[in-house]
Amino acid sequence: MKLLLHICCAPCSVKCIEYFRKEKIDITGFWYNPNIHPLTEYTKRLETLIEYAKRIELPLEVIDYYGLRTFVKNVADDVGARCSYCYKSRLNMTAEYARNNQFDAFSTTLTISPYQKHDLIREHGDEIGESYEIKFLYKDFRESFRTGQALARENNLYMQKYCGCIFSEEERYSKSAGGFKKTLK
Numbered sequence: 095m096k097l098l099l100h101i102c103c104a105p106c107s108v109k110c111i112e113y114f115r116k117e118k119i120d121i122t123g124f125w126y127n128p129n130i131h132p133l134t135e136y137t138k139r140l141e142t143l144i145e146y147a148k149r150i151e152l153p154l155e156v157i158d159y160y161g162l163r164t165f166v167k168n169v170a171d172d173v174g175a176r177c178s179y180c181y182k183s184r185l186n187m188t189a190e191y192a193r194n195n196q197f198d199a200f201s202t203t204l205t206i207s208p209y210q211k212h213d214l215i216r217e218h219g220d221e222i223g224e225s226y227e228i229k230f231l232y233k234d235f236r237e238s239f240r241t242g243q244a245l246a247r248e249n250n251l252y253m254q255k256y257c258g259c260i261f262s263e264e265e266r267y268s269k270s271a272g273g274f275k276k277t278l279k
């Protein structure tokens with residue numbers, strides 16, 4: 095099977111790639127993540143993946159699109175529900191690329207994270223797969239999350255501190271600082 099694997103970041107990809115290779119699935123990595131902000135963080139994650147893919151000889155397709163304005167425009171009215179748009183935009187692009195380039199299926203490394211909304215990813219993946227007439231391969235990798243992160247550290251991969259969007263960055267650091275308002279006092 096020829097699988098196009100959407101990769102959200104190098105650390106999350108470690109165990110997913112290992113699994114698919116063990117299953118003798120022919121994988122190509124796919125980068126399309128306009129949800130990662132700011133630009134310096136986006137660049138760091140992309141460069142890490144490019145270097146890692148070379149190291150493990152993984153074919154990698156890159157759509158290098160930062161897309162901050164479009165992302166923010168689409169989620170700003172309902173920031174709490176933003177992950178739905180975020181998953182859809184990335185899975186849509188992956189499915190379209192997979193269909194146009196003769197892949198048999200598409201998948202995503204997002205499903206290794208216990209912090210992601212798996213039901214939503216699966217629902218959107220299946221719907222998008224149907225509309226592009228290509229199979230969405232859902233695999234729950236959550237039990238490999240900790241091992242994968244440890245392996246990524248051993249491999250000296252850049253480890254990000256928040257999910258990706260500017261809103262997740264705010265959540266991450268306002269919590270660790272004891273709340274944004276508090277830090278202003």
Ligand code: SF4
Nearest residue numbers: 177180257258259262
């Ligand atoms: S929290 Fe993560 S999944 Fe949700 S919108 Fe932000 S980057 Fe996307």
